[in-house]
Amino acid sequence: MQNNPFRRLLARLRQRHVPVKELGERDRRRMLRHFLALNDNDRLLRFGIRLKDEQIEAYVRKIDFTRDIVFGVLNRRFQLMGVGHLAFLDKHGEREKATTKDRVAEFGVSVSGSARGKGVGTALFERAAIHCRNSDIDTLYMQCLSSNRTMMHIAKKAGMEIKREYGEADAYLHLPPPSPGSVLQEAFHEQFALIDYAVKANARAAIKWLTPKK
Template identity: 60%
Template sequence: MNMITPRAAEPIVAHDRPLQPGGRAPALVRELTAIDRERLLTHFLALGEDDRLLRFGQVVPNHVIENYVRAIDFTRDTVFGVFDSQLQLTGVGHLAYLPAEGDKRTAEFGVSVLESVRGQGIGSKLFERAAIRSRNTHVTTLYMHCLSRNSTMMHIAKKAGMKIEYAYGEADAYLTLSPADQTSIIAEMLQEQAAVFDYALKRQARQASKLFESFMPAAEAA
């Protein structure tokens, strides 16, 4: 078994950033609820075969994805999403809490990003948000399991300074988290507020666009 040891660094804490190169706004991560279940299903069904293999460890058919989405318990796990201007989920992070062992608590993180928006840091932002939530819910270890050829997950793990163990084409990555503090609690609150506000603006813009389009035929007829 090969292993990469972690760097001596504090766990990731995400902060607001200015526009990224190319004029793109940074991805804002919003916590999802059961109301978003249909959008989640649309997101996962949009993944191609290779992306499904990387996300779930095997090429899963549509009915398995449907069962997975229906089974998500939003009161037990935490699911995060990044929305585009059309209110479609371009990236999803699922934080699942594993049974506690004494005072040690582990959460497993899985992430998927649509091919059309890769390279914009969406996966990293989802991971950063999951790391903060984990700290603030007394998780001591954040864990990821994936195929070793999953370059996105490997990039996230190495960037975060996670301990990575390789075996038989698969990889397990572990990040030891610091306890929650005032900074992590406030950071998560501000990030959620920003994402909720951003979502509301996108929804208003979309509604206004639909309303404008509905008047177009009448205007052209006149």
């Protein structure tokens, strides 16, 4: 198993890229567990207020996967270490009336405490940005507290235009039109994430099969 060349290649890719997978309806419960595990300070940084458990449950329940895009980073136990949520708006902030040509995308991200400093937040942001670019969305928007050092670092690194007011920061990234290279880049990252997911699923199934039943 250790000498498998495919596993060695996957291990090298993991060192360079954090696998970011698009999430769907089947992941809703994983998302809920991820958000509920955030402490009060992490909830404040993610949502701008300290949401109670029932408010988080309502937020996760209302996510529409046919309209919004959600990305996640999973560990070996299929627990979400990070979640990035793209909500699409028109130029006036309306969600329902947005069309492809006049939309902006609002991005929110959370990372589990155990996964900090591993590039998870940056990987989620980059995945969201390339998806927006390939969807002909010209502006990626983030709103967060100015005290959120991680998001401020990501925003500055990406070259976002940042406006601060009353302890909050609005960050804007103007995206170029899609190109063959950007389309290929997104396809590669999604395929890599799917392969990583399949390897983890197979490993998990093998462990369950080899573990004696009590």
